[in-house]
Amino acid sequence: MFNRKKLVTKRGYKYQYGKSPVLERTLKNRLRTNTPSSFHTPRRRIKFSSLSAKIPSRLKKATLLLAIIAGATYLIYLTSISSFFNIETIKISSENLSTENLSTNIINDLEEYKGKNLIFVDKNEIIAKIQSSYPEIENIQVGRDLPKTIIISFTEYPLVANITNISAETNKKFIINSIGYVIKENVDDPNLPYIKIRSDSPLNTSSSIIEQDRLNYILGAKAYFEEKFGMTIIDIEYRVTPREVHLRTEKYFYIWLDIQKPYEDQLKKLKKALVKLDIYNEQLEYIDLRITGESGEKIIYKRR
Numbered sequence: 001m002f003n004r005k006k007l008v009t010k011r012g013y014k015y016q017y018g019k020s021p022v023l024e025r026t027l028k029n030r031l032r033t034n035t036p037s038s039f040h041t042p043r044r045r046i047k048f049s050s051l052s053a054k055i056p057s058r059l060k061k062a063t064l065l066l067a068i069i070a071g072a073t074y075l076i077y078l079t080s081i082s083s084f085f086n087i088e089t090i091k092i093s094s095e096n097l098s099t100e101n102l103s104t105n106i107i108n109d110l111e112e113y114k115g116k117n118l119i120f121v122d123k124n125e126i127i128a129k130i131q132s133s134y135p136e137i138e139n140i141q142v143g144r145d146l147p148k149t150i151i152i153s154f155t156e157y158p159l160v161a162n163i164t165n166i167s168a169e170t171n172k173k174f175i176i177n178s179i180g181y182v183i184k185e186n187v188d189d190p191n192l193p194y195i196k197i198r199s200d201s202p203l204n205t206s207s208s209i210i211e212q213d214r215l216n217y218i219l220g221a222k223a224y225f226e227e228k229f230g231m232t233i234i235d236i237e238y239r240v241t242p243r244e245v246h247l248r249t250e251k252y253f254y255i256w257l258d259i260q261k262p263y264e265d266q267l268k269k270l271k272k273a274l275v276k277l278d279i280y281n282e283q284l285e286y287i288d289l290r291i292t293g294e295s296g297e298k299i300i301y302k303r304r
Helices: 002-011 024-033 036-040 043-081 102-109 123-133 212-229 263-275
Strands: 089-092 137-145 149-156 159-166 171-177 182-185 194-198 233-239 244-249 254-258 284-288 300-303
Touching: 089 102, 102 123, 123 137, 123 149, 159 182, 159 212, 212 233, 212 244, 212 263, 254 263
Parallel strands: 089 149, 159 194, 194 233, 254 284
Antiparallel strands: 137 149, 159 171, 171 182, 233 244, 244 254, 284 300
16 A cells, blocks of 8 residues: 555655546646637637638738839839929029129020930039030039929139230230139239230130149249248239240349249249348349259349
């Protein structure tokens, strides 16, 4: 009897007098897994409710797909077929233009783009067209203002000098920008340097009247002299054929430079000669720095 009770206890049985052994572990496991819902829910009802849940989900997906297709079709029609995005207006957003009619001229030149689709218009093509017609413009940007407006914004090259063209036929005044193009005629700006250009015939104003590298040389020489010698240059003369630049100082004498040689090297010769030549008090007519001697320090000057 003792042995039987011990064996039953090891296996998880509980022996009770007058009753059959009960497997406690199995009963407890059944109680954990078998919830009330699982006891009372028929198998056919589970399948029906699962099927009824799938039908609305499929319907929603189909509806969403149809909506996407309809939206894409309408968008294609709106952008490619209808006239909703056709260009009607061209605006210039730039301000403080140096020429009064520049914006009007650009708008007139772009009239051919009216009626074209704003979405698909080639912005690079418009930029190239403007640049070819107006080289005085430095930067161009083309934007869209939906649904029918194209916007042009740009900046021009800065104005850098007053030009007086002296020829056998006439003398004319211009204001040029930093790449040598005439922006204004018959006016001057006292805040800009004055440059005289002597030529056999009047300069052609439809293109650059002075090469950009030579313009940079002239303006650079002026700034370098004023910085190193503390003396103002009141005007400059550029002689095209001999390739000379004459800087006229506030003391009314000229500094002659060879435009084919660095102005820094030529003006350094003058700096070294100051111990012998007092340019601040001498009555001079000109100082010629174009000549290069054996020592490289030769200068020629003329007193009044």
